[in-house]
Amino acid sequence: xxxxxxxPRYQVTQFGxxxxxxxxxxxxxxxxxxxxxxxxxxxxxxxxxxxxxxxNEADTPDNFQSRRPNTxxxxxxxxxxxxxxxxxxxxxxxxxxxxxxxxxGQGTRLTVx
Amino acid sequence: AQSVTQPDIHITVSEGASLELRCNYSYGATPYLFWYVxxxxxxxxxxxxxxxxxxxxxxxxxxxxxxxxxxxxxxxxKPSVHWSDxxxxxxxxGMDSSYKLIFGSGTRLLVRP
Numbered sequence: 468x469x470x471x472x473x474x475p476r477y478q479v480t481q482f483g484x485x486x487x488x489x490x491x492x493x494x495x496x497x498x499x500x501x502x503x504x505x506x507x508x509x510x511x512x513x514x515x516x517x518x519x520x521x522x523n524e525a526d527t528p529d530n531f532q533s534r535r536p537n538t539x540x541x542x543x544x545x546x547x548x549x550x551x552x553x554x555x556x557x558x559x560x561x562x563x564x565x566x567x568x569x570x571x572g573q574g575t576r577l578t579v580x
Numbered sequence: 581a582q583s584v585t586q587p588d589i590h591i592t593v594s595e596g597a598s599l600e601l602r603c604n605y606s607y608g609a610t611p612y613l614f615w616y617v618x619x620x621x622x623x624x625x626x627x628x629x630x631x632x633x634x635x636x637x638x639x640x641x642x643x644x645x646x647x648x649x650x651x652x653x654x655x656x657x658k659p660s661v662h663w664s665d666x667x668x669x670x671x672x673x674g675m676d677s678s679y680k681l682i683f684g685s686g687t688r689l690l691v692r693p
Contacts, residue, residue, distance in 0.1 A: 471623075473623075498679055500679070507686075507688075508685065508686075509670060509683035509684060509685050509686055510624070510670070510681075510683050511683075512680050512681070515679050515680075517679065522679070524680075555621075557623055557624065559623075559624075561679075568614075568626055568629060569614075569624075569626075569681060570626075571616075571623035571624040571625070572623050573621075573622055573623045574621075574622065574623050576621070
């Protein structure tokens, strides 16, 4: 049974057109993460929520925003996608940080045309 | 700075042969260490993790990893590789004080018939 679900699996958007990716979890975990993974690279953390507390990585572009309306859902908003934002976006959850296992969704492949 | 290094970008082994994927870490203290596997177009799945205690850790799918503090290493091993093991493998580290997983750059495993 899927525990971290990302929709859609594939998203095509136009250059500069806002796009939203969604993630939901059935694990009731406190922490939700968004990672960006470009081709043949390691996942790079964009930001995370601990409950409702938002934590942005220092090098995450302002173009990327996130919302977590409740425990189960988290959204990644890209305000004005550029060609360089084409990537796989991975959502993950964990009960806590540090030593607790992160559970990943299957990812959303974003293409910018 | 904290880092996780995977020195091998690609590794090719024959089906049935043994496998070792290397991972080195650089942290101020011993981090929590993880190995994840990623099949093409998919999210990451946890293979195993090391927090403390026994330095030889058993994981899923017949994988194991050995933590060696003296070498700052956490190498992943499997005695006999199956064709279905072909995937990208990521080593990652985490700390109590942080929610951030630091990933290595990944090793792509190819399996020869």
